[in-house]
Amino acid sequence: MFELLGAASLPEISLPAAANLLGLTERGAVSTFEVLERASLIEQHVPGRWRMHDLIQLYAAQQARKIQPTIHQEVALDRLVYFYLHSAHSADRVINPRRPPIEISSPGSSCRPLSFSDPVKARDWFGSELACLRSVQVLAVESGRCHRAAWQLTWAMDTYQYRQGYLHERIAAWRSALAAAQTEGDAVALIMVHRLFGHAYTRVGKHTKATTHLRQALNLAEEIADDFGQAQVHYTLTKAWEEKGETRRALEHAMSALRIFQNLNDATWEANALSMVGLYSARLGNHQEARTFCQKSLSLCRHNNERQGEAQALSNLGYVGELAAQPNEALSYYRQALDLFRILGHVYYEANSLDCLGRVSFSINDLGQARAAWEGALLIYQDQGRQADCDRIKRKLRELG
Missing domain, CATH: 1.10.10.10 (Winged helix-like DNA-binding domain superfamily/Winged helix DNA-binding domain)
Structure with a gap:
C-alpha cells in the first residue's frame, strides 16, 4: 500500500x-x-x-x-483516475447543470466515485481536490492507457477552474487534454478541446493562439457537419474578437451562433447568444436594439432557470445602461448580476461586476462606492493573476487619491 x-x-x-x-x-x-x-x-x-x-x-x-507487478500498479492507478473523473463529473453537473454534457468513460465495477447534489459541497470538493485533480490528469496522460479519461477530466474541472480564475492552469490542462484527444482521434472531442483551449487562451489575452485553436475547431465542425459544434465555436469566437477590440467581427460571430442555436431549438444557448448580440450592439451604439436582445435573453434564462445566463444578461443590461448614460439603471443591473455571480461561485465574473460598479459609481461622483468596489475587484484580480486588470485598477484608485 x-x-x-x-x-x-x-x-x-x-x-x-x-x-x-x-x-x-x-x-x-x-x-x-x-x-x-x-x-x-x-x-x-x-x-x-x-x-x-x-x-x-x-x-x-x-x-x-x-x-x-506492472499490472497491479496499472489497475490501482486506473481506479484512481476513474474515481476522480466520475467524482469531478458529478460535481461539475451540480455547479453547472445547463452545460451540454459529455458521455464519460465507464468507471468499472471496482471504482466507487463520489456523487453530489449540493452545489456548495461540490465547489468545496473541487477546492480541496484541485491540486490532486491536476496531478491525476497528468497521470492519466502519462499512463498511455487513459487518453479519453485525460481530456474528460480536464472538461470536468474546467468550470471550476474558470470560475475561480485559474487561467494559466486552464491552459496547462487543455494542452495536456489536446495531446490526449489527438491520440484518441475522436473528431467531436477534438472540436470541443480546441474550442475550450482557444477560450482559455482568450482569457489570458493570447489572441493569435486563441483564434488558431478556434479556427481548427470550426474547420473540424464544418467537415463533419456538426451544427451544434459550429455554433459553440462561433459563440467562443465572439469572446476572442471582443478581447481584441474587434466589435463588428465579434457581432458577426454572435449572429452566426444565434441563427444556428435558433434552428436547433436550443433555448439555453439561444439565450446566451442573444445576450452577446446585445452586448456588441450596445458597443456599436445601438442601445435600444441591444436592450431588446438582452431582455429577451434574460426572459429566456429565467424561464429555463438558467442562472449563469441570467447573471450574464443582467451584466450586459447594466452595460447597455452605462453606455446609454443611465447610471442608475446600470448600477441596478450590475448589482443584481454581482449577487447572482456570488451565489454561483463565479469569482471571475464577480471581479468583473465589481469593476463595473466602480466605473459607474465613479462616473456619478460616488467616490466612496467606487473605491469599495474597485478595492474588492483588485483583491480578486490579484488572486487570479490578472496583472493587466490589477494595473488598471491601481491607476483608478490613485486617481481617487
Whole structure:
C-alpha cells in the first residue's frame, strides 16, 4: 500500500481516493494509514487528508517500480483516475447543470466515485481536490492507457477552474487534454478541446493562439457537419474578437451562433447568444436594439432557470445602461448580476461586476462606492493573476487619491 501511494504521486490524498487507489473499503484504508502513520511514513495533516514527505514519496515510488507487478500498479492507478473523473463529473453537473454534457468513460465495477447534489459541497470538493485533480490528469496522460479519461477530466474541472480564475492552469490542462484527444482521434472531442483551449487562451489575452485553436475547431465542425459544434465555436469566437477590440467581427460571430442555436431549438444557448448580440450592439451604439436582445435573453434564462445566463444578461443590461448614460439603471443591473455571480461561485465574473460598479459609481461622483468596489475587484484580480486588470485598477484608485 505504501508503494502504491508513492506511485500515485499525489500532493495529498483523501480517504475516498485512497480507498479507490488501494481497492479497499474506507475502513480498510484507515487501518492501512494507521500502520503507515505509526512508522512515520505518512501524516494526517488535516482531518481526512494524508500526505507523505517528498523524499519518502520518492522512495515509495522507486520501490513500486522495483517490486510491484506492472499490472497491479496499472489497475490501482486506473481506479484512481476513474474515481476522480466520475467524482469531478458529478460535481461539475451540480455547479453547472445547463452545460451540454459529455458521455464519460465507464468507471468499472471496482471504482466507487463520489456523487453530489449540493452545489456548495461540490465547489468545496473541487477546492480541496484541485491540486490532486491536476496531478491525476497528468497521470492519466502519462499512463498511455487513459487518453479519453485525460481530456474528460480536464472538461470536468474546467468550470471550476474558470470560475475561480485559474487561467494559466486552464491552459496547462487543455494542452495536456489536446495531446490526449489527438491520440484518441475522436473528431467531436477534438472540436470541443480546441474550442475550450482557444477560450482559455482568450482569457489570458493570447489572441493569435486563441483564434488558431478556434479556427481548427470550426474547420473540424464544418467537415463533419456538426451544427451544434459550429455554433459553440462561433459563440467562443465572439469572446476572442471582443478581447481584441474587434466589435463588428465579434457581432458577426454572435449572429452566426444565434441563427444556428435558433434552428436547433436550443433555448439555453439561444439565450446566451442573444445576450452577446446585445452586448456588441450596445458597443456599436445601438442601445435600444441591444436592450431588446438582452431582455429577451434574460426572459429566456429565467424561464429555463438558467442562472449563469441570467447573471450574464443582467451584466450586459447594466452595460447597455452605462453606455446609454443611465447610471442608475446600470448600477441596478450590475448589482443584481454581482449577487447572482456570488451565489454561483463565479469569482471571475464577480471581479468583473465589481469593476463595473466602480466605473459607474465613479462616473456619478460616488467616490466612496467606487473605491469599495474597485478595492474588492483588485483583491480578486490579484488572486487570479490578472496583472493587466490589477494595473488598471491601481491607476483608478490613485486617481481617487
